Amino acid sequence: MSLGEFELIKKYFCQNDRGTGIELGIGDDCALLNLPEGKTLAITTDTQIEGIHFFKNTSPYYVGYKSLLVNLSDLAAMGAKPYCFTLSVTLPEANEAFLEEFSKGLFTLASKVNIPLIGGNTTKGELSITISAYGLVDAGKALRRDKAKVNDDIYVTGTLGLPGLAVELGYKHISIDTLIDGKDAFTHCYEKSMLIEDRCEFAQKLVNYSHCAMDISDGLVGDLKHIIDRSNVGAKIDVEKLPKPSEFTVYNLDEEVQDKLCLYGGGDYELLFTAPKENHDKLEELSKACAVKISKIGEIKNGTFEILKHGKMYHQNVKSFEHF
Amino acid sequence: MSLGEFELIKKYFCQNDRGTGIELGIGDDCALLNLPEGKTLAITTDTQIEGIHFFKNTSPYYVGYKSLLVNLSDLAAMGAKPYCFTLSVTLPEANEAFLEEFSKGLFTLASKVNIPLIGGNTTKGELSITISAYGLVDAGKALRRDKAKVNDDIYVTGTLGLPGLAVELGYKHISIDTLIDGKDAFTHCYEKSMLIEDRCEFAQKLVNYSHCAMDISDGLVGDLKHIIDRSNVGAKIDVEKLPKPSEFTVYNLDEEVQDKLCLYGGGDYELLFTAPKENHDKLEELSKACAVKISKIGEIKNGTFEILKHGKMYHQNVKSFEHF
Numbered sequence: 001m002s003l004g005e006f007e008l009i010k011k012y013f014c015q016n017d018r019g020t021g022i023e024l025g026i027g028d029d030c031a032l033l034n035l036p037e038g039k040t041l042a043i044t045t046d047t048q049i050e051g052i053h054f055f056k057n058t059s060p061y062y063v064g065y066k067s068l069l070v071n072l073s074d075l076a077a078m079g080a081k082p083y084c085f086t087l088s089v090t091l092p093e094a095n096e097a098f099l100e101e102f103s104k105g106l107f108t109l110a111s112k113v114n115i116p117l118i119g120g121n122t123t124k125g126e127l128s129i130t131i132s133a134y135g136l137v138d139a140g141k142a143l144r145r146d147k148a149k150v151n152d153d154i155y156v157t158g159t160l161g162l163p164g165l166a167v168e169l170g171y172k173h174i175s176i177d178t179l180i181d182g183k184d185a186f187t188h189c190y191e192k193s194m195l196i197e198d199r200c201e202f203a204q205k206l207v208n209y210s211h212c213a214m215d216i217s218d219g220l221v222g223d224l225k226h227i228i229d230r231s232n233v234g235a236k237i238d239v240e241k242l243p244k245p246s247e248f249t250v251y252n253l254d255e256e257v258q259d260k261l262c263l264y265g266g267g268d269y270e271l272l273f274t275a276p277k278e279n280h281d282k283l284e285e286l287s288k289a290c291a292v293k294i295s296k297i298g299e300i301k302n303g304t305f306e307i308l309k310h311g312k313m314y315h316q317n318v319k320s321f322e323h324f
Numbered sequence: 325m326s327l328g329e330f331e332l333i334k335k336y337f338c339q340n341d342r343g344t345g346i347e348l349g350i351g352d353d354c355a356l357l358n359l360p361e362g363k364t365l366a367i368t369t370d371t372q373i374e375g376i377h378f379f380k381n382t383s384p385y386y387v388g389y390k391s392l393l394v395n396l397s398d399l400a401a402m403g404a405k406p407y408c409f410t411l412s413v414t415l416p417e418a419n420e421a422f423l424e425e426f427s428k429g430l431f432t433l434a435s436k437v438n439i440p441l442i443g444g445n446t447t448k449g450e451l452s453i454t455i456s457a458y459g460l461v462d463a464g465k466a467l468r469r470d471k472a473k474v475n476d477d478i479y480v481t482g483t484l485g486l487p488g489l490a491v492e493l494g495y496k497h498i499s500i501d502t503l504i505d506g507k508d509a510f511t512h513c514y515e516k517s518m519l520i521e522d523r524c525e526f527a528q529k530l531v532n533y534s535h536c537a538m539d540i541s542d543g544l545v546g547d548l549k550h551i552i553d554r555s556n557v558g559a560k561i562d563v564e565k566l567p568k569p570s571e572f573t574v575y576n577l578d579e580e581v582q583d584k585l586c587l588y589g590g591g592d593y594e595l596l597f598t599a600p601k602e603n604h605d606k607l608e609e610l611s612k613a614c615a616v617k618i619s620k621i622g623e624i625k626n627g628t629f630e631i632l633k634h635g636k637m638y639h640q641n642v643k644s645f646e647h648f
Contacts, residue, residue: 045454
């Protein structure tokens, strides 16, 4: 059975296109949006492409989930509350089995954070998903990359390096024989790297204790470099303080490999933020209240960007991941 | 010479990312936007893919121009004033010659309508461009597909069918030997179909005389059907009133082919709108003031959707273009 384009949109994507302030959702030339007074709109857009952002034959459920997650991660990085999103899907064919699972993954996460899909389009071509997501933040409160101050502490949420390990396993640069819950290492790590938890709730409260955040998509070091450049500061990070996933121990990974995955792995979609030292206790309270682990990994300084391990120079002269 | 992703964005796309209300443009996790009081935000997104929306080896200048034009066309269809846009480009390689021409085409149109680029991303993959565009419209004034009323006249801007002819020529379904300005028929028609004039200025004033509009992207008949469905009305269109491009005469095209191209061709990116009969003179004035040709091609009725030619039934039971 083959559905036409409009039927297909209706069947899989018209599930939830209304919300406060959404005057018009799917079905016209544009969606129409009103902003509550005193709010600024945060806008982000991200593309996920088969073979680049996810391996071929990845479960469509994961693809749907993660396509939205990477955009929510950008909203969280500004401290914005998810408001609505649009979806552009390019598909080689109108594969209903794919769409069924894809939309399940997408709407599982969309429902969790209560974000309606207000429009989009479907096209024929190589599998690719572009989502634009919109969030609301109180005027003047957005977390910006250019707001880090000297003496701020540097924090990250969650753990780093597992998505990086999944990629290394997928490309067979690393091989691990240990099973976890009966799953081989690639399957276990890849699943976790596709179903990353969103940081939306935590981020909305973080605006009270921080002015500067970004999400870690291209690797901690390269991403921190963006903050440093835009804020015109230096930084020091302590490699021994990086939060590592328990899998690194279970898999008995070499320590140097562990460190490199945390520093350069990418795909973490955790928050990297800075905060004045006096906010430390408040941040610990927030961490508990939201059940989101945070780790202080260094501080903003004048001058250069140093990566230290137990006080000794570990690495300098860093570059972030780039697509070209 | 190969540029990295961030250098590439800086060189080709950071030309103009500020404007009234744009608090933060390119370079953070999100752009930040403020809305003037009393305005509603219109949001649209459209993807252009090589081999689907444009032929392989199309001049990158045209691709840049048209990728934005199709989105401006959606804003115009709501009567919205262009506010800002984001761009997601997927490219097989960091081809600077491509990007140079692509960004020229893109910014030629962006400058004309004064719309800043506020963010986006570049990725590696099959050539594809997704733009999301944002426009402002006075609260309650947006032109909507569900607002057509019985007895409204139906109008279109410009002429119909030339982009449809370009596609037929490109696929060699039609062959024409006549040259225009020394150019073969495909080159002439295809260039025109890639460099379509935007209807933004006309549309912003149209909100005073119309409540219902959409843009013609998938063919007049199929698109009018969307208005009919959503407004819960019928319609009659008179084929002899369809505005044809002068090329149809120069090329000495068969009349039936001409009619079909106007009715079903698609890719016109002209406005289709309805208006109360008493607004006819005002619309003619607006047409003159903006130098945008308009043609009354039929009217909204109760009951069915009829396509007539000189009063006789021409076609019923119509379907719009769908990608699957």
